[in-house]
Amino acid sequence: MMSEETRKVINLLEPGHTGCAGCGQAIAARLVLKAAGPRVIVANATGCLEVYTTTYPRSSWEVPWIHSLFENAAAVAAGMEVTLKAMGRYEGIKIIAQAGDGGTADIGMGCISGMFERGHDILYVCYDNEGYMNTGYQRSGLTPPGARTTTSPPGRFSYGNRTRKKNMPMIAVAHGVPYVATATVSEPRDLMRKVQKALEIQGPKYLHILVPCVPGWGYESELTVELARLAVETNLFPIFEVENGVITKVKKPKETRPVEDYLRPQRRFAHLFQPGGEKVLEEIRRIAEENSRLEPGPARLFGPSLPE
Amino acid sequence: MRAILEGSKAVAEAVRMCRPNLVCAYPITPQTHIVEELSHMVADGRLEAGFVLAESEFGAASIVLGGSVVGGRAYTATSSQGLLLMVEVIFNIAGLRLPVVMTCANRAVSAPINIWNDQQDAVSIRDSGWIQLYVEDNQEAVDTHIQAFRIAEELMIPVMVCMDGYVLTHTMEPVDIPEQEEVDRFLPPYRPKYRLDPDDPFTMGAMVGPDAYMETRYHVHMDMMEARSVIQRVADDYAQAFGRHHGGLVETYDLEGADVVLVSMGSLLGTMREAVDELRKEGLKVGILKVRCFRPFPKEAIHDALQGIEVVGVIEKDISLGLEGTLCSEMRAAFCGEESPNISSFIMGLGGRDITVEEIKQVARDLASNPACRVEFRGLKEELLRGDEG
Numbered sequence: 001m002m003s004e005e006t007r008k009v010i011n012l013l014e015p016g017h018t019g020c021a022g023c024g025q026a027i028a029a030r031l032v033l034k035a036a037g038p039r040v041i042v043a044n045a046t047g048c049l050e051v052y053t054t055t056y057p058r059s060s061w062e063v064p065w066i067h068s069l070f071e072n073a074a075a076v077a078a079g080m081e082v083t084l085k086a087m088g089r090y091e092g093i094k095i096i097a098q099a100g101d102g103g104t105a106d107i108g109m110g111c112i113s114g115m116f117e118r119g120h121d122i123l124y125v126c127y128d129n130e131g132y133m134n135t136g137y138q139r140s141g142l143t144p145p146g147a148r149t150t151t152s153p154p155g156r157f158s159y160g161n162r163t164r165k166k167n168m169p170m171i172a173v174a175h176g177v178p179y180v181a182t183a184t185v186s187e188p189r190d191l192m193r194k195v196q197k198a199l200e201i202q203g204p205k206y207l208h209i210l211v212p213c214v215p216g217w218g219y220e221s222e223l224t225v226e227l228a229r230l231a232v233e234t235n236l237f238p239i240f241e242v243e244n245g246v247i248t249k250v251k252k253p254k255e256t257r258p259v260e261d262y263l264r265p266q267r268r269f270a271h272l273f274q275p276g277g278e279k280v281l282e283e284i285r286r287i288a289e290e291n292s293r294l295e296p297g298p299a300r301l302f303g304p305s306l307p308e
Numbered sequence: 309m310r311a312i313l314e315g316s317k318a319v320a321e322a323v324r325m326c327r328p329n330l331v332c333a334y335p336i337t338p339q340t341h342i343v344e345e346l347s348h349m350v351a352d353g354r355l356e357a358g359f360v361l362a363e364s365e366f367g368a369a370s371i372v373l374g375g376s377v378v379g380g381r382a383y384t385a386t387s388s389q390g391l392l393l394m395v396e397v398i399f400n401i402a403g404l405r406l407p408v409v410m411t412c413a414n415r416a417v418s419a420p421i422n423i424w425n426d427q428q429d430a431v432s433i434r435d436s437g438w439i440q441l442y443v444e445d446n447q448e449a450v451d452t453h454i455q456a457f458r459i460a461e462e463l464m465i466p467v468m469v470c471m472d473g474y475v476l477t478h479t480m481e482p483v484d485i486p487e488q489e490e491v492d493r494f495l496p497p498y499r500p501k502y503r504l505d506p507d508d509p510f511t512m513g514a515m516v517g518p519d520a521y522m523e524t525r526y527h528v529h530m531d532m533m534e535a536r537s538v539i540q541r542v543a544d545d546y547a548q549a550f551g552r553h554h555g556g557l558v559e560t561y562d563l564e565g566a567d568v569v570l571v572s573m574g575s576l577l578g579t580m581r582e583a584v585d586e587l588r589k590e591g592l593k594v595g596i597l598k599v600r601c602f603r604p605f606p607k608e609a610i611h612d613a614l615q616g617i618e619v620v621g622v623i624e625k626d627i628s629l630g631l632e633g634t635l636c637s638e639m640r641a642a643f644c645g646e647e648s649p650n651i652s653s654f655i656m657g658l659g660g661r662d663i664t665v666e667e668i669k670q671v672a673r674d675l676a677s678n679p680a681c682r683v684e685f686r687g688l689k690e691e692l693l694r695g696d697e698g
Contacts (some may be wrong), residue, residue, distance in 0.1 A: 005451050038506060038509075039506045040506065041504050041506065043374065044513075050513075050515065051515050054511055054513070054515050055517070056514040056515060056516040056517070056520055057512070057514075057516050057520070059510075059511035059514060061509070061511050062509060062658060063506065063509050064504035064506055064508075064509040064510060065504075065507055065509070065510075065511050065512070066377055066404075066504060066511075066512040067512070067513035067514070067515075068370065068373055068374075068397070068400055068404070068513055069370070069396055069397065069400055071366075071371035072366070072367070072373075072397065075362070075366075075367045075371050075373075076370050076371070076373055076374035076377070077374060077375060078360065078371050079330060079332065079360070079371035079372060079373060079374020079375040079376075079377075079378075079382070080374040080375065080377065080378045080504070081374075082332075082358035082359075082360050082371070082375065083329050083358050083374070083375035083378050083379075083380035083382065084329060084378050084380075085331045085358060086329045086330060086356070086357055086358035086380065087329050087378075087380055089378075089379075094357065110363055110364055110366070110367065111363070111364075111366070111367050111370060113363060114362060114363030114364070114367050117363070118360065118361075180461035200659070221387065221616075238393065243372075303323030
C-alpha cells in the first residue's frame with residue numbers, strides 16, 4: 001500500500017485508464033480528487049467514469065471508491081456518512097458522490113433530492129457532458145437545445161434536441177444546499193478552489209462541471225479545453241457560486257463571443273448551419289443572452305422562459 | 309423478559325439488541341410499525357444508531373448499502389411494492405457481498421393493489437442472492453433476526469427475514485425477549501472482512517466482463533450452498549444459548565407414518581399444526597414439513613425429511629403465473645432422477661384471504677383420496693369467477 005504522503009503528490013485518479021483521448025470528464029475527475037486529497041471516500045454512479053477507470057482487475061483509483069448503481073450514488077454516500085458518524089469514525093474523512101448528467105439530473109434525481117433535503121455532509125459532483133455518452137450519445141435532461149444525439153437526431157421534422165437543459169444548480173439551491181457552484185475544465189484552478197471551498201462547508205454541496213466529450217460532441221480531441229472555454233465565453237455555460245441562497249460570484253467573460261464560435265467545431269450542432277437551422281440558433285442566442293444577465297444577488301430561477 | 313408484544317415491536321426490540329450502526333427505511337404497510345418503533349427507540353435514546361428516513365425504498369436500500377460498505381451493521385425493513393422498488397439494489401447488495409439484514413413484512417403485490425398478506429413479494433426475488441428465512445410466529449421472528457445478523461456477517465451474504473404482514477406484524481403474542489448480555493454473547497460486534505477506508509483504499513463495484521463475471525457468480529452460489537450448514541449451525545447454537553429451536557433449514561411435525569404431508573412457509577404453519585392434530589384424531593395420518601429457509605433451497609433436508617412419503621401437498625401464498633406455486637416447483641427439484649412423491653400445488657390465501665383449519669383439512673383429505681399431481685386454487689369465490697357480482 002502507498003503511504004499517505006505519496007498519495008498526496010500523485011494523481012489520485014491514476015493515468016492508464018481507458019478513457020478517450022481528450023476526455024473532459026477524466027480531466028475534471030482528476031482535478032476534483034487532487035483538490036480533495038486522499039482522505040476521501042467516493043461513491044460513483046454507473047457511467048463512462050466508472051467503466052473506464054475500473055475494468056476488472058484494474059483500478060485507477062488511489063482512494064476508497066465504490067460503484068453501486070446508476071441512480072444511487074447520493075444515497076450510498078448518505079449511508080456512508082451517517083454510519084461513519086454513528087461509529088465515531090467520520091473525523092477527518094470527506095465523502096464525495098459523483099455521477100454524469102444522466103445519473104444526476106434524470107435517473108438519480110430522487111436520491112439526490114433526499115440527500116440534499118436531509119442535509120448530509122457530502123460533496124456531490126455532476127460531470128455534465130450533456131448526454132448518455134457511455135451508451136452511445138443518447139439525449140439526457142441536460143442535453144442542450146438543437147444538439148444531435150442518437151435519440152434526438154435531426155430529420156425532416158427535427159432540428160435535434162427540443163428541450164432546454166434542466167437547471168440542476170438552481171434545483172440544488174431550491175433544496176437549501178448551502179454551497180452550489182459550476183465549473184469547467186478550462187479553469188482548473190477555479191475548479192479545484194471550488195472543491196476545496198465546498199469541502200470546508202458542513203452539509204450538502206453541489207458542484208456542476210461542464211466536461212466536453214470528444215466522440216459525443218464530435219470534435220478534435222485537442223479542443224476539449226478550448227471548447228470548455230468557449231462554452232463560458234459564449235455564455236452558454238455560466239460559471240457562478242451560490243452560498244446560502246445568494247449568488248456570490250459570477251464569472252463574466254472578458255469578451256463575449258458569438259455562440260457560433262462554440263457550436264461550429266462540434267458535429268452535434270452541424271445541422272444548425274444548414275437551411276432551417278437559424279430558428280434554433282436564435283433560441284440558443286437567447287439562452288446565452290439570458291445567461292449573460294446573471295448577476296450576484298439572491299438566487300432565483302434564471303434562463304429564458306420555456307419554449308412555446 | 310416475557311412480554312405480550314405486537315410482532316413489529318418484538319422485531320424492533322430484537323433489532324435494537326443487535327446494536328445496528330445504521331437503521332434506514334421508508335414507510336410501507338404493513339412494515340410501518342417496525343420502523344415506527346425503531347424511531348421511538350432513537351428518539352428516546354434507547355437505540356444509538358445512525359437513523360435515516362429515506363426518500364424511497366430504492367433510496368433506503370442504497371443507504372444501507374452505503375452503511376454496510378464502510379463497515380457498519382445495517383438494517384432495513386420493507387414490504388411488497390417497497391421490496392420490488394428495491395430490487396435493483398437488492399441484487400447489488402448481494403453481489404457486493406454486504407451482510408445487510410432486512411425484514412420483509414410479506415404482502416401481496418399490485419395490481420390489483422392489496423395491502424394484505426401473501427408471500428408473492430419475497431418469493432419473487434428468490435434469485436437475488438439473499439438468504440430468505442420465513443418465520444412462523446413472533447417468537448421465531450425475534451430469534452431469527454438475532455440469528456440473521458450472525459449468519460449474514462459470517463458469510464458476507466445478506467439475510468431477509470420474512471414474516472407475514474398483519475398475521476404476525478400486527479398481532480399480539482407472548483414473546484420472550486432475551487437479555488442484552490445474552491444477545492451480546494451470541495452476536496459479537498461486526499468485524500467486516502473489507503470496508504471502504506482512506507487508510508487502506510480499495511475499489512469496490514468494478515466493471516467485470518465476460519472474462520471473470522461468471523466466476524464471481526459461481527463464488528456467490530457456492531457460498532450460498534455453504535450457507536445451509538451455517539444456518540443450521542447458528543440455529544443450533546441459538547438453541548444452546550437461549551433454549552429455543554425453530555428448525556434450521558426445515559422442521560418436521562408428525563411425519564411418522566404419514567400418508568400425506570403438507571408443506572408451507574411462514575405463519576400458516578400454526579394453522580396447519582392445528583389441522584393436522586385434528587386429522588390425526590380423525591384417523592388420517594398427516595404430517596407437516598415446514599420450510600424455514602427458502603434460499604438457499606434446502607434440497608437435501610427436504611429430500612431426507614420426505615423419505616418414504618408418497619403424497620405431498622404444498623400450500624403456498626404465491627404463484628409463478630403460468631406454472632404453479634414456486635415452492636412446489638422447487639420441492640420437485642429435491643427428487644430429481646429419483647422416485648418422487650406426488651407433489652401437488654395448492655394456491656391459497658392470496659391477497660390476505662383467510663385460510664381456515666377446515667380448508668387445510670380438506671386439502672389433506674382430498675390428497676388422501678386422490679394423490680395425483682395437480683395445481684389447484686383453493687378458497688376461490690365461484691360467484692366472483694362467474695361475474696355475478698360487481
